[in-house]
Amino acid sequence: MYRYDTIDKEFVADRAAEFREQVGRRLAGEITEDQFKPIRLMNGLYLQLHAYMLRIAIPYGTLNSTKLRKLAYIARTYDRGYGHFTTRTNLQLHWIKLRDAPDILEHLAEVEMHSMQTSGNVIRNITADPYAGATADELDDPRVWSEVIRQWSTLHPEFSFLPRKFKIAVTAAAKDRTATRVYDIGLAMRRGRDGQLGFEVMVGGGLGRTPYLGPTIREFLPTRHLLSYLEAILRVYNRAGRRDNPWKARIKILVAQLGAEEFARQVEAEWEKSDHAKVDLPDTELARIRASFAQSFETLPARSEAFEALKASDPAFARWTRHNLHPHKAPGYAIVDVSLKTPGLTPGDCSSEQMDLVADLAERYSLDEIRVNYQQNLILPHVKLDDVPEVWAQLRAAGLATPNMDLVSDIIACPGLDYCTLANARAIPVAQQIAARFADEERAEAIGELKIKISGCINACGHHHVGHIGILGVDKKGEEFYQVTLGGSGAEDATLGTILGPALPYEKVAEAVEQMVEVYLRERKEGERFLDTFRRTGVAPFKEAVYADVH
Template sequence: MYRYDVIDKEFVADRTAEFREQVTRRLAGEITEDQFKPIRLLNGLYLQLHAYMLRVAIPYGSLNSAKLRKLAYIARVYDKGYGHFTTRTNLQLHWIKLKDAPEILEHLAEVEMHAIQTSGNTIRNVTADPYAGATADELDDPRVWAEAIRQWSTLHPEFAFLPRKFKIAVTAAAKDRAATRVYDIGLALRRGRGGELGFEVMVGGGLGRTPYLGPTIREFLPTRHLLSYLQAIIRVYNRHGRRDNIWKARIKVLVASLGAEEFGRQVEAEWEKSDKAEVDLPDTELARIRGWFRPGFAKLAPRSEAFEAAKAADPAFARWTRHNVHPHKQPGYAIVDVSLKVPGQTPGDMSWEQMEVAADLAERFSLDDIRVTYQQNLLLPHVRLDDLPAVHKALAEAGLATPNMELISDIIACPGLDYCALANARAIPIAQQIATRFADDERAEAVGELKIKISGCINACGHHHVGHIGILGVDKKGEEFYQLTLGGSGEEDAALGQMLGPALPADKVAEAVEQMVEVYMRERRDGERFLDTFRRTGVAPFKEAVYADAH
């Protein structure tokens, strides 16, 4: 993975020193809360319901054992012993004290981490395909480009006060594991006619109050011009995006109001006028970054007798491999999911002890590499097939081996009203109730792929619009109600969910999900996922089942 050089280290050290001084000035009353708030937000520090929340940046979801151990240490010493992984592959610590925040940032800096730009109206932490460097279906390693974007966007002087937050996702594979269609900018690597690489550039996707799938404004951007093109897009947005209404300030509204074609024309015009050579990285720098993403794989046989024997002997292990183990580009290796979705527990939460276990496993079995996915799970990208039984055993002992990836209990949920100052309703208890109903592994497996995504407010941190079943918490005269949508997808077949019907009270949601699953099991044809059946039948049979008793 990318390692800091002396420049990166000094940069983060300077940032930490700056924040320490700003916190001192705030505590002494030299600056007002109004002036301080954007400063702390640019360092990922929110004030929530019970305490401050620190959002630690995990660039493109990439961690190693030292980083994860440090996060465990911070969770244990400065928080209540756990952290919450988010749909933006960051880690949120929910019980932080302002007076401790500078010290925590110093700890993070020791392991080449920070919380820069994890909030505020700026370019946020860049995300990428969590299978990067491990999957056979990628054209290039997207982390090279994500790291280039991370550095370029860090304290970019022109883009520190955009109309609204700004998120970029990168993928280099045909299968979209980075939800690029629902990002402010989605970048998907493609191969040109002459064999050269370029990006398909999608702009103006996003969820929130007005969800959009991002239209493509350029089919093919030569990779070397990535940064100058990003500058052009964001400059057009910075100058012309709306600032009069927070709900219309995202780039998606500008793109929709101008039309993708006109927006693209303005970007091209701006780009043509810019001095690209001043902005784009020289090949030497790209090569330097790329050099950090070359793991040393061993030459292994494609088949592991130990692995095959364990599968034959242990049905639980076999089930886990069916759902939580994926093919690797390198013979003899596999990609292993670390499930943070134990039914009944909080989705995405991880205790400091579990972080220690995962860090040890990454170090011993995965070339010291571990990733965070936007589905709020972790994964070990490079595990030898021979080691899978040992890895499974260790994960199972730590409660990290629930065999439910992409199944109905692998639910995305934001922190919701249990923590978040913006939320209208709780999300976590709804996820707990649903997952508990489908806690039986066999039943969950029989239902198959079904992605439930829950947000506690319209900001859609839980990606509800793109859930096969999406659940949105709303406040109806002080009561928690939940709107259900069906048929969304955040992947290469991206679609926004369709409203099921009137909002349901909290204690009817899990039941409604169960009713819809029954409809699907009844209606499904060979090999159909829930999503496929819904797309074929439409909303009617599901609606009928859920509202049947509501005459």
């Protein structure tokens, strides 16, 4: 994990002190809310329906036990004892008092954390493969390159007032666990014909009111030129992106209007005229950053007798290992997914007690590392197979061992109308109702991979456009309705969902999901996932089942 140097520490501490002064001015009435708003947003503080919400940055979803314990302490002391992990791998606290915000920022600074660039028209938190450094299918550790981008982009003077917010995702594995094609810039590592590493560069993805999958504008960019090429992209966007209409200001609109080919031509022209040497990272600096992520593993047997014995004797443990355990690049280790999707609870919520437990497990069993993924779950990336039974037992006791990764109850949901001023409808209760219908673990396992994603408004924080089943809350004359899409995917086979039909009333949504699942079970062929069956049959049988009794 990257550690702050002296300059980093001083800067973050100074920023927290500066914000304390500004909050004091606001509480004293020396500045109005309108004057204060841009100041608080620069520090990740939003004013939502019931209280202030603080969004805390978790760069590329990586934490250690010290950081997670601090988040647990802050949630316990200044909030209501829990936090909400988001699809951007950040943590949100939804019940913050303004007077406490400076204290929170100081606590964060103590453990090398902050909330800068979690809001505003800037380059936001960089996301990366949550299995980085642990999975055997990666070409390189994407956290290294995410940290390079983070350092380059933090308070970059040229890109601190972009036409609109800007998001970047990095992956280095064949399996896309970051949804790179729905980002403003998606970077997927590739190996060139000469063996050198580079990136496929995708630009112009994004969801929301006008969803797009980002087209590839460069098939192979050598890694040494990453920063100068990103600079060229952002310069083209900064110069040509719209600033007169926030709904048309994202880079996806510019790429769509120009066409991917013309946009790529402009980027290449901008890049060719720039002085790459002044921007691209020196090898010595890259080596310094890379050293921060070096990790060594013990030489262990590939097989654990204790692990295999429990798997053979305990069906519950065996089921959990099938869904929440993944192969590690080092023999004798495993990647453990920690479910924050207990049926009946809020997807992505984690109590202070649960954070403390995961921090303890990470420190003792996972080389002091924790990850957050965009599915709103946590990960212990480096657990010895011999230790997996004990880790499972402790997670289970804390309600963190639901065996449902990528299954029907592993639902992504934004906070929706329960918290957010932008939302049109609730998302959390819909997720809870759906999960309750599929709480039977054997049934969920028989259904197999099925990714349900729910957004409470068109901003699509729940990624509904790329859900196998996507659900979007809409307002119809003051009543909550939900538009359903089918067949989306945020993975390496990225697609946008197809609208099922007219929006459904709130009380119909969970039932409609169950009806669509029944169609899938009836129609599927051997080995087909829900997504495969939909792609083969099309929308017709699902639509017929859902709307047969609506009118």
